Amino acid sequence: MKRYSAFAIAREAIGNHLGWQKAWASPAPKAAYDVIIVGAGGHGLATAYYLGKNHGITNVAILEKGWLGGGNTGRNTTIIRSNYLQDPSAAIYEKSRSLYETLSQDINYNVMFSPRGVMMLAQTHHEVRGYRRTAHANALQGVTTEFITPARVKELCPILNIDGPRYPVLGALWQARGGTGRHDAVAWGYARACSAMGMDIIQQCEVTGVRSEGGQVTGVETTKGAIACKKMGIVVAGHSGQVADMAGFRLPVEAVALQALVSEPIKPCMDVVVMANTVHGYMSQSDKGEMVIGGGTDGFNNYTQRGSFHHIEETLRALIETFPMLSRLKMLRQWGGIVDMTGDRSPIISKTPLGNCFINCGWGTGGFKAIPGSGWAMADLMARGEPGPLAEAFDLWRFKEGRFIDESVAAGVAH
Amino acid sequence: MLTLECPYCGIMADETELSPGYEAHLKRYGPGSTDAEFEAYMFARKNPKGVHFERWRHAYGCGKWFLAARCTATLEVFGTYPAQTSGPPPHIIAAIKARRPGWEAGQ
Ligand SMILES: Cc1cc2nc3c(=O)[nH]c(=O)nc-3n(C[C@H](O)[C@H](O)[C@H](O)COP(=O)(O)OP(=O)(O)OC[C@H]3O[C@@H](n4cnc5c(N)ncnc54)[C@H](O)[C@@H]3O)c2cc1C
Ligand SMILES: [Zn+2]
Numbered sequence: 001m002k003r004y005s006a007f008a009i010a011r012e013a014i015g016n017h018l019g020w021q022k023a024w025a026s027p028a029p030k031a032a033y034d035v036i037i038v039g040a041g042g043h044g045l046a047t048a049y050y051l052g053k054n055h056g057i058t059n060v061a062i063l064e065k066g067w068l069g070g071g072n073t074g075r076n077t078t079i080i081r082s083n084y085l086q087d088p089s090a091a092i093y094e095k096s097r098s099l100y101e102t103l104s105q106d107i108n109y110n111v112m113f114s115p116r117g118v119m120m121l122a123q124t125h126h127e128v129r130g131y132r133r134t135a136h137a138n139a140l141q142g143v144t145t146e147f148i149t150p151a152r153v154k155e156l157c158p159i160l161n162i163d164g165p166r167y168p169v170l171g172a173l174w175q176a177r178g179g180t181g182r183h184d185a186v187a188w189g190y191a192r193a194c195s196a197m198g199m200d201i202i203q204q205c206e207v208t209g210v211r212s213e214g215g216q217v218t219g220v221e222t223t224k225g226a227i228a229c230k231k232m233g234i235v236v237a238g239h240s241g242q243v244a245d246m247a248g249f250r251l252p253v254e255a256v257a258l259q260a261l262v263s264e265p266i267k268p269c270m271d272v273v274v275m276a277n278t279v280h281g282y283m284s285q286s287d288k289g290e291m292v293i294g295g296g297t298d299g300f301n302n303y304t305q306r307g308s309f310h311h312i313e314e315t316l317r318a319l320i321e322t323f324p325m326l327s328r329l330k331m332l333r334q335w336g337g338i339v340d341m342t343g344d345r346s347p348i349i350s351k352t353p354l355g356n357c358f359i360n361c362g363w364g365t366g367g368f369k370a371i372p373g374s375g376w377a378m379a380d381l382m383a384r385g386e387p388g389p390l391a392e393a394f395d396l397w398r399f400k401e402g403r404f405i406d407e408s409v410a411a412g413v414a415h
Numbered sequence: 416m417l418t419l420e421c422p423y424c425g426i427m428a429d430e431t432e433l434s435p436g437y438e439a440h441l442k443r444y445g446p447g448s449t450d451a452e453f454e455a456y457m458f459a460r461k462n463p464k465g466v467h468f469e470r471w472r473h474a475y476g477c478g479k480w481f482l483a484a485r486c487t488a489t490l491e492v493f494g495t496y497p498a499q500t501s502g503p504p505p506h507i508i509a510a511i512k513a514r515r516p517g518w519e520a521g522q
Binding site: 300301302 | 462
């Protein structure tokens with residue numbers, strides 16, 4: 001693989017850009033691999049990458065039913081933050097955020113990580129108390145956040161109306177080192193790095209069955225034939241319930257649609273990410289100038305990647321008091337993804353009832369920010385067969401034993 | 416937008432008039448049950464890609480809970496029925512089979 005660099009751009013400019021290589025190879029599947037990862041979203045690709053980088057395991061296939069990064073990884077609003085309340089969450093999301101800081105250098109692919117700052121508005125007294133508590137918790141966890149005043153909020157984001165009659169801004173939880181990234185680039189960059197290590201990324205290859213013998217997975221059936229493996233990782237987000245069903249176990253997961261939308265592009269007017277959890281909406285501005293807007297999930301099980309229009313309407317209606325300028329903007333595009341919601345709104349990185357089968361799912365509405373950290377922890381689990389410190393609290397058995405990691409109360413809108 | 420018929424009022428209700436209640440026909444466990452039974456009741460979900468039975472409440476209408484048979488892969492609605500039953504009634508099963516010949520109840 002030729003490295004990307006300023007020099008490479010100059011070289012290719014002279015050579016009429018005829019020397020660029022394909023970013024990743026598209027081989028036919030082999031008969032067997034040491035490890036099969038099902039799902040080439042960010043989490044599956046990152047798992048494969050760290051299996052190779054941290055554990056030297058490279059006889060790996062990543063099977064994807066559509067195109068890589070075409071699931072939630074390519075559909076999200078790219079907010080990256082780690083200001084969670086519970087210790088296990090803060091640990092893995094902060095690991096992830098810190099990996100994002102050097103990811104472009106690590107994988108030699110510009111993921112456009114932009115630590116522009118994430119602001120979570122407190123618009124009720126309940127939220128003020130909640131975010132003050134989170135700021136204290138973050139201080140103990142070593143995550144740098146602070147609770148800021150309304151005046152400081154206005155200074156950081158002048159287009160905000162802080163004096164709204166229904167939802168005045170009473171302060172905010174500010175994480176200066178949070179921000180956004182380029183979602184496609186994260187998927188493409190990891191894919192390119194995996195391919196360079198000799199791993200096979202096989203697109204248009206849907207897993208349709210799981211073969212097992214004596215409590216161990218022996219391989220998978222796919223639309224491109226049967227493939228054997230020594231270990232399997234299920235990393236399919238919204239389709240987790242379906243693939244778990246093939247493997248013969250049930251998950252505490254429901255698949256629902258989450259929508260987002262962007263406005264027409266406008267001049268730069270906002271250089272931070274703002275989340276308004278009480279009214280259930282959040283916004284940032286993309287490099288193209290579009291306002292990127294999201295809200296809450298739709299309310300029923302859904303695999304169609306589209307949601308109901310009234311949710312879009314609710315999100316915008318809610319945000320207009322806080323961002324009056326939105327009322328004059330045209331909305332350009334709207335789309336949905338199928339998110340995997342768990343019973344405690346925290347993810348699962350776990351062993352399964354099948355000895356050599358592992359699962360990573362349940363990132364729901366907020367797993368883009370977690371891609372590097374989750375891949376790191378999942379690779380560790382798959383390589384050693386036992387969870388390390390980042391993953392151990394996120395096991396599947398916590399639902400039976402009542403060890404919930406309850407972020408639903410802490411996060412409101414969970415991004 | 417999803418439109419469901421409330422089996423009590425007999426009117427077609429838009430999704431904005433309804434509250435979702437997720438999986439129907441869950442067996443409810445009480446004191447003395449095992450951890451596994453509680454887990455199954457509270458957290459383990461079928462979450463099928465296809466035919467699904469679920470609870471809905473006619474929140475801005477009569478206020479009653481009812482049940483619906485719906486396809487999560489196409490959003491097609493097969494029918495709705497009152498909640499006072501532990502399984503889908505025969506006419507709902509028939510309506511599903513008419514549209515999904517390979518489908519078996521209990522899946
Ligand atoms: C509208 C929206 C906004 C969001 N905003 C944010 C945000 O601002 N910040 C944030 O941190 N997170 C956000 N998220 C959540 C985030 O996108 C996800 O948590 C994350 O991308 C999940 O990554 P993944 O790799 O687990 O799943 P995916 O990217 O969905 O990848 C799973 C892959 O598995 C494949 N697959 C499924 N079944 C099979 C099969 N049987 N065989 C083979 N392949 C299969 C799918 O095709 C898919 O490509 C948002 C999500 C949505 C939908
Ligand atoms: Zn009614």
